[in-house]
Amino acid sequence: MKKALKVKLTPTKEEAKSLLETIETFNDACNWISKKSFEAGTPYQMKLHHLVYFEAREQFPALTSQMIVRAIAKVSGSYRTEKKTLHFFKKQSAMEYDKRLLSFKSLSHASLATIHGRITVPLIFGHYAPLDRNKMLGQADLTPSGGKFFLNLVIDVPDGTPYDPEEFLGVDMGIVNLSTDSDGESFSGEGVDHVREKIHTLKKALQEKGTKNAKRHLKKVSGKEARFKKDTNHCLSKKIVSKAKGTGRGIALEDLKGFNGRTMVGKSQKERFGKWAFDQLRRFITYKAVLEGVPVVVVDPRNTSRTCSVCGHCEKDNRKSQEHFSCLICKHTEHADINAARNIRFKAAINRPIAV
Numbered sequence: 019m020k021k022a023l024k025v026k027l028t029p030t031k032e033e034a035k036s037l038l039e040t041i042e043t044f045n046d047a048c049n050w051i052s053k054k055s056f057e058a059g060t061p062y063q064m065k066l067h068h069l070v071y072f073e074a075r076e077q078f079p080a081l082t083s084q085m086i087v088r089a090i091a092k093v094s095g096s097y098r099t100e101k102k103t104l105h106f107f108k109k110q111s112a113m114e115y116d117k118r119l120l121s122f123k124s125l126s127h128a129s130l131a132t133i134h135g136r137i138t139v140p141l142i143f144g145h146y147a148p149l150d151r152n153k154m155l156g157q158a159d160l161t162p163s164g165g166k167f168f169l170n171l172v173i174d175v176p177d178g179t180p181y182d183p184e185e186f187l188g189v190d191m192g193i194v195n196l197s198t199d200s201d202g203e204s205f206s207g208e209g210v211d212h213v214r215e216k217i218h219t220l221k222k223a224l225q226e227k228g229t230k231n232a233k234r235h236l237k238k239v240s241g242k243e244a245r246f247k248k249d250t251n252h253c254l255s256k257k258i259v260s261k262a263k264g265t266g267r268g269i270a271l272e273d274l275k276g277f278n279g280r281t282m283v284g285k286s287q288k289e290r291f292g293k294w295a296f297d298q299l300r301r302f303i304t305y306k307a308v309l310e311g312v313p314v315v316v317v318d319p320r321n322t323s324r325t326c327s328v329c330g331h332c333e334k335d336n337r338k339s340q341e342h343f344s345c346l347i348c349k350h351t352e353h354a355d356i357n358a359a360r361n362i363r364f365k366a367a368i369n370r371p372i373a374v
Contacts, residue, residue, distance in 0.1 A: 019308055021175045026142040027128070027167040033137050037167055040085075040132040041113045041160060047078045047089045048107040052096070056104045061097035066090055080133040088114045112159040112170070120158055120169075128169065130160070141169070178311025183268035186315070188363030189258060189303070190322065190355050191272065191296050194340060197254060198355035199261070200363040205254050217243045247295045255302035263310050270366030271300055272319035317365040326350055327360035 029037060054070050055061055067090050074086045081089070092114050096105045119131040129138045159170040188200035194211070195204040217239060224236040262269045274296055307314045325332040326345035336345050343354040 019175050019177050019305065020172050021305070021309075023143075023171045023173050025169045025171055027169060028140045028142060029137070029167060033139060034165075034167065036132045036134045036137060037130070037160065038110070038162060039134075041111075041162060042109050043078060043080055043133055044085060044089055044113045045107045045109050045111055047074060047081055047086065048093050050074065050077060051089055051093045052105045052107065055093055055097065061094055061101050063091055063094035066094050082119075082131060084116070084118045085131070088116060088119070110162050112161045115158045115160055115169075117157070139167075175309060177308050180311045180313060181266070183266060183313055185266075186268045186270040186363050186366040187258070187262045187265070188270045188359040188361070188366065189272075190359040190362060191274065191299065192355050192358075193294070195355050196250070196294060196299070197258065198353070198359050199258065200356070200359040201261075202353075202356050203261075204353075204355060205257070210250060213246060217246070248298065251295060251299040251302050255299060255306050258303055259306045259310055259312055262307070263312050268313035268315060268366070269303060269307055270362045271303065271314065271316050272322065272362060273316040274300065274319060315366050317362055319362075322358045322361040322365070323354060325357075325361050327352075327357045327364065 027037075051066070051070050051074060054073075055066050058069060060066050060069055067087070070090065071086060074089070075081075075083065078086070092107075093105070096107075115130065121129045123129055123138055125143075126141055127138050128141055129136050157172045161168050161170065186200075190198045192198065196210065198204040220239055221236060221243075224232045224239065258269060304314050321332050323343075324334055324336050326336060326343075326348060328350040329345060329348040331345055331347040333346055336343060337354055338344055339354070341354055342351075343357040344351045
């Protein structure tokens with residue numbers, strides 16, 4: 019499996035200046051190429067290359083030939099889905115590096131081409147590091163952020179050995195509890211809810227203020243919110259996959275394509291609860307499961323919250339509230355999310371869907 023990995027660079031002041039100038043010149047070239055592409059109606063990479071390559075080399079002599087090639091590829095890729103409008107690239111948007119522009123001297127240093135020649139910069143991998151240099155494929159996006167530089171690397175990680183589970187761990191994704199499994203364990207709690215409510219209150223106040231400083235602050239808060247969601251989803255997905263593997267079970271998830279959490283809560287709670295990154299959580303669970311060899315299946319989510327997990331009776335009135343489930347036939351009572359997770363587990367066991 020190919021996996022994206024964000025790595026921090028620690029360049030000197032001179033190296034940082036060189037990297038920033040390279041990124042800005044690269045994006046200037048992308049904007050020039052984009053204009054040529056749009057005017058000529060030529061978004062396809064090979065045709066665009068023949069159209070602009072030599073003129074681009076003259077217009078941007080500081081860029082190497084391979085940098086021009088990558089700029090053409092970036093522009094062409096951007097027009098792949100939208101060809102009707104002229105595309106513009108921010109001055110400090112990501113610069114694409116390939117094997118000719120990026121190499122690894124060791125696990126701790128990367129050699130990058132710049133407009134002032136190649137530089138060798140130390141790397142910081144954080145909590146995860148590849149076991150060997152061969153895992154790093156030499157493909158990356160170089161991005162500046164707040165005066166720092168990051169490489170979004172692509173690494174080759176072997177898949178885990180898959181097994182055929184006899185049972186599944188059903189996982190119900192919800193609004194108040196981000197997930198509840200068929201064992202009765204829920205994840206969210208007051209800590210996550212407190213952060214979500216705090217961010218919502220601050221964003222609302224900044225939006226109402228509307229000043230330049232408020233908008234700048236709002237951008238920072240939005241970034242913090244996105245990082246919080248991503249970190250929470252990483253922790254939760256890791257916990258779910260670890261639990262399933264440790265008990266020899268597969269993972270059963272609801273097929274939530276087209277899901278919009280905002281339709282499930284009242285108007286006053288739409289912003290507070292309705293925008294959690296459920297698709298991101300599912301993607302995190304899926305790729306972590308592949309790495310561990312844990313089978314993941316998706317099931318039809320219809321009526322999982324209305325069906326009794328004991329007798330199978332399905333009725334809207336079984337669901338008394340967001341938290342409370344009570345079957346009108348057999349009188350079985352339990353937390354609604356746990357009941358739904360168990361129904362998801364049953365569907366996976368009966369239907370044995372194709373793994374994703």
